[in-house]
Amino acid sequence: MQKLLKGKAWKFGDDISTDLIAPGRYFHLRSNLEELAKHTLEDADPEFTKKISAGDFVVGGKNFGLGSSREHAPTIIKLSGISAVLAKSFARIFFRNAINVGLPAIICDTDKISPSDELEIDLAHGTIKNKTRNLELIFPPLPDIMQSILQEDGLVNYLKKFGELKV
Numbered sequence: 001m002q003k004l005l006k007g008k009a010w011k012f013g014d015d016i017s018t019d020l021i022a023p024g025r026y027f028h029l030r031s032n033l034e035e036l037a038k039h040t041l042e043d044a045d046p047e048f049t050k051k052i053s054a055g056d057f058v059v060g061g062k063n064f065g066l067g068s069s070r071e072h073a074p075t076i077i078k079l080s081g082i083s084a085v086l087a088k089s090f091a092r093i094f095f096r097n098a099i100n101v102g103l104p105a106i107i108c109d110t111d112k113i114s115p116s117d118e119l120e121i122d123l124a125h126g127t128i129k130n131k132t133r134n135l136e137l138i139f140p141p142l143p144d145i146m147q148s149i150l151q152e153d154g155l156v157n158y159l160k161k162f163g164e165l166k167v
Contacts, residue, residue, distance in 0.1 A: 036072065041077075055081065099150065108137055112133065
């Protein structure tokens with residue numbers, strides 16, 4: 001995982017559920033995550049995966065990832081090419097699942113981010129440069145252990161490398 005991320009913002013509203021992220025009608029694809037990733041956020045934006053570029057960002061409002069504990073929701077966001085999710089707040093289990101699969105989940109004021117804004121995010125220093133609007137947002141950097149998990153591309157890889165959590 002890079003500590004400096006660059007891409008375009010794809011903005012969604014409040015209460016984006018895991019059902020919107022990973023539509024239930026594709027439940028049969030849960031053992032084929034690459035295929036399921038082609039349907040990421042399809043119910044919120046039918047063309048989403050066709051429009052994004054590798055490194056882009058999903059930007060939400062409050063309570064991003066609410067609903068069921070579908071751990072494949074953050075996984076398919078990551079597999080679709082999104083490098084991080086930014087939101088005012090996250091559903092607790094989505095936030096934890098995102099970190100566990102190696103997808104940065106950043107809590108910040110997303111009101112100052114518009115659709116298509118070009119962003120540069122420094123995970124280590126907790127800054128978001130909105131290149132389009134020429135402004136900088138600050139967010140609380142993730143705890144060191146979470147940054148280490150992200151650095152290893154998820155909890156499984158972290159545990160394979162270190163054998164236990166180093167807190």
